[in-house]
Amino acid sequence: GENVEQHPSTLSVQEGDSAVIKCTYSDSASNYFPWYKQELGKGPQLIIDIRSNVGEKKDQRIAVTLNKTAKHFSLHITETQPEDSAVYFCAASELGDMRFGAGTRLTVKP
Amino acid sequence: DTGVSQDPRHKITKRGQNVTFRCDPISEHNRLYWYRQTLGQGPEFLTYFQNEAQLEKSRLLSDRFSAERPKGSFSTLEIQRTEQGDSAMYLCASTLGGDYGYTFGSGTRLTVV
Secondary structure, eight states: OOOEEEEOSEEEEETTSOEEEEEEESOTTOOEEEEEEEOTTSOOEEEEEEETTOSEEEETTEEEEEETTTTEEEEEEOSOOGGGOEEEEEEEEETTEEEEOOOEEEEEEO | OOSOEEEOSEEEEOTTOOEEEEEEOOTTOOEEEEEEEOTTSOOEEEEEEETTEEEEEOTTOOTTEEEEOTTSSOEEEEESSOOGGGOEEEEEEEESSSSOOOEEOOOEEEEEO
16 A cells, blocks of 8 residues: 655744655555645645646645655745644545655744 | 534543544535544544445454444444544545545544543
8 A cells, every 4th residue: 555754754944944845655556645734633734736747836835846756745835934833744645545644743933 | 515524523431432423524525534643643544435335444443443424425433442542533534536635624532541
């Protein structure tokens, strides 16, 4: 089955700096790669996703890149703000069978 | 329909008791998933339904766990003879299916004492 590894487990940045979170996956059949943000006491919320036929996708301050050959994908957050502080999860999926990384706790210091 | 609803939000139970959780997905979503999440970990897949059919169960899902989605709408997850190791957040998610993002509920936090 799919195995997703995520790094780093914790990340602390100064407000306004960029943050990068990286994930690798094992199943070359995976073709859908979402990212979720989870705040305390809430369920994960989808923030951006990318499909295997696309190399990069951007939505305002958030971007995701995918390297299918190397089987890794990354989340980039620019101009970080304190409200970006949360736990971020990557996931990989084939036909809806989704597996998650262990999460990255991002702290943005004001 | 404002999203995925889970009930209860919190459940404290004594070891050995049975508990049941409910999930109401987004109405037009035909796929429904159950995940378990422990502190500092990502969600771990338990089982999923396509309409009323349970299509896959994780090896994490011991015989004490059972899930149903009788009419293809809401789902229940029952844990029999709870153990302390069952303490976790139980998350439900729904999706249209295929490669679409999940919409998660806020979860049910189970504490077994």
